[in-house]
Amino acid sequence: MLNGYQIIDADSHTIEPISLWQQYLNPRFQHFAPSPDLTIKGEEIYYKISDRVKSKMSLVNNFDAESQVKAIKDMGIDRSIIYPSFGLWLLSIDTMTPQLAQEFVLAYNNWLRDFCSYNPQILIGVGLVNLHNPDDLVPELNRILKFGWKAVCLLPNPVKGRLLNHVAYEPFWAECERQNIAVGLHTVAHSRLPTTGADRFDTHFSMHACAHPMEQMMALLALIEGGVLERYPKLKVGFLESGCGWLPYWLWRLDKEYEELYWEVKDNVKMKPSEYFRRQCFIEIEPSEPYLSEIIASIGENNLIFGSDYPHLDRDPDVVKKAVALDRQLSTESVRKILWDNSVRFYGIE
Numbered sequence: 001m002l003n004g005y006q007i008i009d010a011d012s013h014t015i016e017p018i019s020l021w022q023q024y025l026n027p028r029f030q031h032f033a034p035s036p037d038l039t040i041k042g043e044e045i046y047y048k049i050s051d052r053v054k055s056k057m058s059l060v061n062n063f064d065a066e067s068q069v070k071a072i073k074d075m076g077i078d079r080s081i082i083y084p085s086f087g088l089w090l091l092s093i094d095t096m097t098p099q100l101a102q103e104f105v106l107a108y109n110n111w112l113r114d115f116c117s118y119n120p121q122i123l124i125g126v127g128l129v130n131l132h133n134p135d136d137l138v139p140e141l142n143r144i145l146k147f148g149w150k151a152v153c154l155l156p157n158p159v160k161g162r163l164l165n166h167v168a169y170e171p172f173w174a175e176c177e178r179q180n181i182a183v184g185l186h187t188v189a190h191s192r193l194p195t196t197g198a199d200r201f202d203t204h205f206s207m208h209a210c211a212h213p214m215e216q217m218m219a220l221l222a223l224i225e226g227g228v229l230e231r232y233p234k235l236k237v238g239f240l241e242s243g244c245g246w247l248p249y250w251l252w253r254l255d256k257e258y259e260e261l262y263w264e265v266k267d268n269v270k271m272k273p274s275e276y277f278r279r280q281c282f283i284e285i286e287p288s289e290p291y292l293s294e295i296i297a298s299i300g301e302n303n304l305i306f307g308s309d310y311p312h313l314d315r316d317p318d319v320v321k322k323a324v325a326l327d328r329q330l331s332t333e334s335v336r337k338i339l340w341d342n343s344v345r346f347y348g349i350e
Contacts, residue, residue, distance in 0.1 A: 002076025003324040005336060008343035009072070009080045011186070011240045011284050011307025014115060015063040016086050016108070024107035032100055038086065045089045046190040048202055063311055065118035071310065072122055075320045078340075081124050081347060082116065083153055083186055083240070084108060085312070091128065092155060092191035098133030105130045105140060113147045124347070126151045126184055131159040134168035138175045150348040151182040156219030156239075157193040164219055165226020177232040182347050186240045187215045208314075212242040217250050220277070224254065227268030229276040236346055238282040241309060245289055248298040251277060278303060282346045285338060287322035293329055301334045305343045 001007065021033035031041070038045050072080045087108045091101060105128045116123040127144035129152050130136040141152060154164070162168060176183055187195070189208040196218070197210025216239045223229050223237065239247075254273035262269070278299060284307045285292060295304070306323050309315040316322065327335045343349065 001078060002320060005324050006340045007077045007079075007306070007320065007323070008340055008347070008349065009077045009308045009310065009320075010238070010282075010305040010343045010346070011083060011184070012072075012077075012080045012310045013083050013085045013312060014068065014112065015311060016084065016111070017064075020111045021104075021107060024111045026103050026106070029100060029103045032103075034086070034090070038089070045086075045093060045192070047192045047195075047198060048207065049190050050204065065115050065123065068311070069119050069122055075308065075310070076324075077308070077320060078122070079124055079343075079349060080122055080310075081126060081151065081184075081307075081343070082112065083126050083184065084112075084128060087128055088153075088155065088186065088188040089191065091130070091132070092157070092188055092193045094160060094193050096132060098130065098136070101132035102130045102136045102140075104128075105136070109140070109144055109147075113144075120148070124151075124349070125149050126153045128153055129172075131155065131162070131169075134162075134166075134172065137169065137172035141172065141175055141179070141181065145179060145181075150180065151184055152176070153184050153186055155191070155193065156185045156187050156215045157191060157195055159193060163222040163226065165222045165228050170231075173228055173232050173235060177235045180234075180236075180348055182236045182238060184238045184240050185216060185219050187211055187242075213246045216240075216242040217246055220250065220273075220281070221254065224269060224273045224276055225265055229280060230268055230270055233280065236280055236282070238284070238305065238346055240284045240307060242284070243289055244283045244285045244295055244304065245291060247277075247283055248295060251299070274299070282342060287319060287326055288316065292326065296330065296334060301330075301337050302342060304338045305346060306338050 018036050025033050034040055034045060090104050109127050112125045116125045125147065127149050129140050131154065189211040195211050196214035197207055201207050229235065251274040258269060258272055282303050282305050285304050308319050323339060
């Protein structure tokens with residue numbers, strides 16, 4: 001708690017130790033364990049990262065469960081929702097075989113279960129699932145439910161040519177809705193999946209700026225146009241680490257297209273795209289975004305959540321203090337919803 005506010009960090013991360021893969025990966029796949037320089041058999045797991053950026057990444061180390069809980073408490077956070085770091089890159093290798101991708105998923109989820117067991121009241125795990133093989137999705141979802149987890153992490157990017165509305169994912173969406181599982185969409189820059197901007201830019205500056213908001217925009221479009229949100233009206237989807245400023249424009253644009261071209265998508269889209277978002281989607285805000293009051297005026301306050309991005313190097317170290325200080329421009333009720341209530345609904349936190 002900070003300044004009288006209970007806080008759920010809806011998007012924090014763990015920094016996976018390289019030893020994870022030696023300890024948890026199926027022995028038959030040990031020869032695929034990533035090396036300390038983040039290569040697999042000499043092949044980089046990322047795309048277009050400069051030596052300067054890699055040197056900064058090397059500073060991120062010594063994060064165990066004890067140090068993470070201490071940092072969370074020091075920031076005034078009450079619950080921390082844990083997403084992967086390097087695990088996102090591993091599952092972003094489009095050429096990876098579905099079987100190997102599943103072995104990485106199993107190893108990561110087993111490791112995260114043990115990591116969070118240090119303090120399960122504060123550390124709340126989000127499971128990885130394998131979009132490389134749709135047949136693995138529901139079995140892994142049901143396996144991690146036994147861990148007590150109520151959320152999964154998906155990449156918004158196309159995987160093996162499939163958008164999120166691909167028919168192969170229908171059983172997964174149905175099971176997420178049935179089990180009240182939150183789906184957190186979280187991309188990663190320098191991914192080896194098709195990623196907006198990666199075909200034309202080379203710098204971290206440009207690729208990071210493009211990847212996060214633009215892949216989320218297209219993921220939302222895929223879920224709406226493909227009828228996923230129509231068929232599964234109780235499905236909960238969160239759009240993470242992309243800011244929220246793009247959302248009012250995108251919803252306005254999609255609503256305008258729907259008004260003019262509804263006949264083209266009417267079998268899957270029965271109401272305005274903005275209505276689907278308000279009904280079942282959530283988006284992570286950045287406290288430094290200068291237009292949050294306008295966002296609330298546009299879409300309301302019930303779909304906004306807060307994440308710190310801890311412990312990534314590009315995060316604002318004062319992000320939590322800035323979040324509770326939002327009551328200088330927003331109502332106390334709005335801040336309480338952003339910091340706690342909305343994430344309780346999204347993640348099903350008791």
